[in-house]
Amino acid sequence: MEDKVSVVIPVHNAEKFISETIKSVREQTYGNFEIILCENNSDDSTGEILSAISDPKIKVLTLTDVEDAAGARNAGVDAAEGRFIAFLDADDLWKSEKLEKQIAFMKEKGAKFSFTGYEFADENAIPNGRIVKVPETITYKEALKNTTIFTSTVMFDLTLIGKDEIKMPHIKSEDTALWWKILREGNKAFGLNENLTIYRRPGKSLSSNKFEAIKRIWHLYREWEKLPVLKSAYYFCGWAIRAVLRRI
Numbered sequence: 001m002e003d004k005v006s007v008v009i010p011v012h013n014a015e016k017f018i019s020e021t022i023k024s025v026r027e028q029t030y031g032n033f034e035i036i037l038c039e040n041n042s043d044d045s046t047g048e049i050l051s052a053i054s055d056p057k058i059k060v061l062t063l064t065d066v067e068d069a070a071g072a073r074n075a076g077v078d079a080a081e082g083r084f085i086a087f088l089d090a091d092d093l094w095k096s097e098k099l100e101k102q103i104a105f106m107k108e109k110g111a112k113f114s115f116t117g118y119e120f121a122d123e124n125a126i127p128n129g130r131i132v133k134v135p136e137t138i139t140y141k142e143a144l145k146n147t148t149i150f151t152s153t154v155m156f157d158l159t160l161i162g163k164d165e166i167k168m169p170h171i172k173s174e175d176t177a178l179w180w181k182i183l184r185e186g187n188k189a190f191g192l193n194e195n196l197t198i199y200r201r202p203g204k205s206l207s208s209n210k211f212e213a214i215k216r217i218w219h220l221y222r223e224w225e226k227l228p229v230l231k232s233a234y235y236f237c238g239w240a241i242r243a244v245l246r247r248i
Contacts, residue, residue: 006080010072112160134191145238
């Protein structure tokens with residue numbers, strides 16, 4: 001359908017959060033969307049929650065042959081029928097006007113790739129006052145030292161970029177690796193500097209493990225981008241400074 005948005009949500013052991021996440025999409029002021037829930041080998045009650053959903057706008061993909069969030073998201077991209085692809089993690093939330101504002105923004109800019117501002121929240125989705133502002137645009141070299149592009153804010157226009165181009169690699173920090181790949185090819189991402197997403201941060205999540213994050217970003221510089229040590233160190237310092245500033 002024209003201007004339909006396919007919202008791709010990878011779901012693994014998300015029994016605590018997934019109902020609220022789905023609700024935040026259902027309550028969007030922009031109504032032309034489908035939700036694609038990519039259930040990936042959950043061993044809690046997630047499967048039962050999803051099987052109870054009866055909504056023509058929601059597709060549930062039960063995946064048994066994928067091992068990571070990248071594979072789940074890629075399956076969702078394959079199943080998408082919309083012009084736009086929007087990613088949302090199973091524990092994050094959108095403000096009600098997120099889709100409406102971001103689609104209008106992308107049309108205005110002629111953007112194939114966009115992202116928005118967001119705010120940090122605790123496990124109960126209560127914002128803590130830390131709001132991340134985003135630049136008007138971001139290029140490849142800028143993105144290497146500024147990982148401000150947050151997955152649950154990203155949207156692509158499939159009239160301007162192909163599905164195969166937005167498939168995530170099967171590595172840790174697969175989302176950042178994808179942004180870099182797209183930008184490395186000469187594209188730029190457009191930032192809508194409005195707080196439209198709530199980034200829920202459970203206490204024991206992978207993203208909250210700072211040592212693990214350091215290892216992952218360094219691995220991306222050296223193994224994914226094949227950057228020499230000194231250049232990797234330069235970009236890493238920029239990344240570390242901005243990562244700290246986002247949290248204070």
